Amino acid sequence: MASVSVEHLVKHYLVHQRPPGILAALRSTFRRKLDTVRAVDDVSFNIEEGSRVGFLGPNGAGKTTTLKVLAGLLHPTSGEVRVLGMDPRSRPVDLLRSIMLVTGQKQQLLWDLPPVETFELNRAVYDVARIDYTRTLDELVTLLRLEDLIRKPTRQLSLGERMKCELAAALIHSPKVLFLDEPTIGLDVSMQSIVRSFIRSYSDRHCATVLLTSHYMEDVAALTPRVLVIDRGKLTFDGALSDLVRRTRPDKLVTLSFSSPVDPALLAEVTGPAMESSPFHAVLQLDGATMKDTVARALARLPILDFKVEDAPLEEVLADFFAKKSAEP
Amino acid sequence: MTALALEPSRRGGAARFAGVVATLARIAFAVAVAYRSQFLVWILATNTPLVMLALWSSVASEAPFGQFGQRAFVAYFLVTLIVRLLTGTWVVWEMNIEIKDGTLSQRLLRPVHPFLVYAIDNLAAVPLRAIVSLPVAAVVLLTVARSELTRDPVLWLVAALAVLGAWLISFTAMLAIGSLGLFWESSIGLWDLWFSLYFVFSGYLFPLALFPEAIHRWVSLSPFPYTLAFPVETMLGMTSRADALEGLAKQWAYGLGFLVLALAIWRRGLVRYAAYGG
Numbered sequence: 001m002a003s004v005s006v007e008h009l010v011k012h013y014l015v016h017q018r019p020p021g022i023l024a025a026l027r028s029t030f031r032r033k034l035d036t037v038r039a040v041d042d043v044s045f046n047i048e049e050g051s052r053v054g055f056l057g058p059n060g061a062g063k064t065t066t067l068k069v070l071a072g073l074l075h076p077t078s079g080e081v082r083v084l085g086m087d088p089r090s091r092p093v094d095l096l097r098s099i100m101l102v103t104g105q106k107q108q109l110l111w112d113l114p115p116v117e118t119f120e121l122n123r124a125v126y127d128v129a130r131i132d133y134t135r136t137l138d139e140l141v142t143l144l145r146l147e148d149l150i151r152k153p154t155r156q157l158s159l160g161e162r163m164k165c166e167l168a169a170a171l172i173h174s175p176k177v178l179f180l181d182e183p184t185i186g187l188d189v190s191m192q193s194i195v196r197s198f199i200r201s202y203s204d205r206h207c208a209t210v211l212l213t214s215h216y217m218e219d220v221a222a223l224t225p226r227v228l229v230i231d232r233g234k235l236t237f238d239g240a241l242s243d244l245v246r247r248t249r250p251d252k253l254v255t256l257s258f259s260s261p262v263d264p265a266l267l268a269e270v271t272g273p274a275m276e277s278s279p280f281h282a283v284l285q286l287d288g289a290t291m292k293d294t295v296a297r298a299l300a301r302l303p304i305l306d307f308k309v310e311d312a313p314l315e316e317v318l319a320d321f322f323a324k325k326s327a328e329p
Numbered sequence: 330m331t332a333l334a335l336e337p338s339r340r341g342g343a344a345r346f347a348g349v350v351a352t353l354a355r356i357a358f359a360v361a362v363a364y365r366s367q368f369l370v371w372i373l374a375t376n377t378p379l380v381m382l383a384l385w386s387s388v389a390s391e392a393p394f395g396q397f398g399q400r401a402f403v404a405y406f407l408v409t410l411i412v413r414l415l416t417g418t419w420v421v422w423e424m425n426i427e428i429k430d431g432t433l434s435q436r437l438l439r440p441v442h443p444f445l446v447y448a449i450d451n452l453a454a455v456p457l458r459a460i461v462s463l464p465v466a467a468v469v470l471l472t473v474a475r476s477e478l479t480r481d482p483v484l485w486l487v488a489a490l491a492v493l494g495a496w497l498i499s500f501t502a503m504l505a506i507g508s509l510g511l512f513w514e515s516s517i518g519l520w521d522l523w524f525s526l527y528f529v530f531s532g533y534l535f536p537l538a539l540f541p542e543a544i545h546r547w548v549s550l551s552p553f554p555y556t557l558a559f560p561v562e563t564m565l566g567m568t569s570r571a572d573a574l575e576g577l578a579k580q581w582a583y584g585l586g587f588l589v590l591a592l593a594i595w596r597r598g599l600v601r602y603a604a605y606g607g
Contacts, residue, residue, distance in 0.1 A: 013603065068434070068604050071438060072437070072438075073434050073437055073438070073602065073604040074602065074603070074604055075599070075600045075602075091437065093440045096438065096439065096440035097440050100438065101434075101438055107435075108435045108438070110356065110360065112360060112363035113356065113359055113360060113363065117356055117359060120352060120356070121352060121353070121356050122439075123352075124348055124349045124351075124352035124353070125349055125352075125353075125439050125440060125441045126439075126440065127345055127349075
């Protein structure tokens with residue numbers, strides 16, 4: 001059963017445009033120039049219960065707007081949206097009790113009070129039984145390592161600490177659908193890793209549906225086997241992450257390490273041109289058809305200490321994908 | 330996390346509602362205490378009735394002005410100060426900021442109507458205001474102008490409901506104007522207009538009885554006297570029981586009317602909400 005269903009979603013904004021300067025400001029007082037921005041333009045997709053999906057696209061592509069429509073904050077210009085079978089526009093209580101939108105840039109934690117007060121507030125408004133609340137909170141505190149944080153005023157926590165507490169506050173009522181908008185933004189590498197593994201564990205244990213936007217490709221690679229790519233409001237890809245990589249950058253990167261120095265001429269003769277090379281290592285970009293023969297030749301003729309085969313970095317894959325889409329008529 | 334989906338807490342609707350209200354009130358009180366210095370400044374800034382008291386007492390020092398002698402002015406403005414401190418609200422500013430910067434989204438995500446949360450946030454500050462300011466005002470009132478207060482218990486009962494009604498009109502009018510921020514980006518200008526009319530027609534600057542009769546009659550038709558002058562005059566026994574009960578009915582009709590209006594504007598405005606930021 002689809003947890004999230006979106007049919008021909010369109011969301012337009014009217015945006016006031018004004019050039020700089022006092023005269024322009026005065027003129028705009030009497031006559032405003034309004035432009036229509038097509039933030040989301042005829043987007044359709046379904047997400048099955050319990051699955052994790054990445055929502056990718058450049059800034060201003062329409063990702064956050066779509067999440068806000070799904071969470072009931074924005075009303076669509078047209079199209080049909082259903083989350084857990086309900087229309088988010090009317091904000092039914094049953095739906096609000098079953099979903100959560102977490103954004104890395106806006107917080108629900110009460111700024112002047114310790115996070116535990118926000119947890120207590122959410123326990124009351126989401127009507128979580130005390131026994132369940134205590135158990136869930138204990139588990140969240142352990143998994144996210146919050147013991148020392150939840151009784152300090154929120155304003156005195158670091159960004160990473162606040163983000164962990166945000167996640168805990170968002171999950172007190174065990175939502176079945178999680179919309180995560182840049183949940184690891186501004187976090188250091190180890191904190192990103194903790195948050196990522198926590199989200200995966202939460203989704204697996206609760207069979208929770210996750211729709212995630214992130215500019216960190218590690219988030220996407222670690223969490224979401226399926227991705228939706230949106231660009232200028234239009235959905236341009238919906239499928240497995242591996243398919244996106246294969247379609248956009250079919251070449252593999254092969255890194256060779258040598259046990260003794262290799263002459264550049266010999267390297268060129270055996271493998272063809274390298275992307276980068278030194279006496280002790282070389283990086284080759286090879287297509288699927290020639291890779292097997294090239295690697296076999298290298299193993300036979302070069303002092304190979306180690307080698308690894310990788311897909312192109314996801315950042316590059318996406319950059320290529322968007323560049324190709326922009327070039328299309 | 331073993332529970333796949335948490336069970337609701339098996340309490341009845343009323344008990345659950347009471348629990349939500351109690352938690353919201355406790356947390357709103359904690360927030361009010363967190364801002365205690367700012368709060369004290371706000372209370373001290375609500376000093377207009379004291380300025381008016383000094384001004385009008387001096388005017389009436391030699392002879393009564395209209396029906397008001399010096400003692401009557403003292404009683405009027407001290408009661409005005411007490412009612413003002415108990416009925417003050419600030420939700421229109423809160424709504425305008427939250428609509429503009431998108432913080433309103435966090436309220437909309439929760440399964441509790443934001444109007445209820447705003448109401449509790451505002452009411453939770455009342456006890457703190459009362460603790461800080463009421464004893465001083467009450468002692469001065471009782472020592473200087475006790476004879477001006479009504480001795481009719483029915484009027485005191487009406488006055489208690491009228492103070493609540495005054496808060497209700499101020500709060501729901503602010504909700505209605507604040508909700509217009511969903512259409513206009515900012516509705517503070519309209520609130521400023523409301524507040525300028527309130528200043529003149531609520532009895533804040535001078536007792537409404539000092540208006541010429543024709544103007545007084547027109548002013549009585551507006552909601553402004555019910556936000557301040559009505560409970561003040563009731564406490565001072567300036568009205569009969571029958572007029573007080575009629576006034577109470579009108580006051581609550583205004584309060585509920587503004588609430589219906591605010592809900593209608595809010596509902597239509599949410600369609601336009603842009604949820605900027607984040």
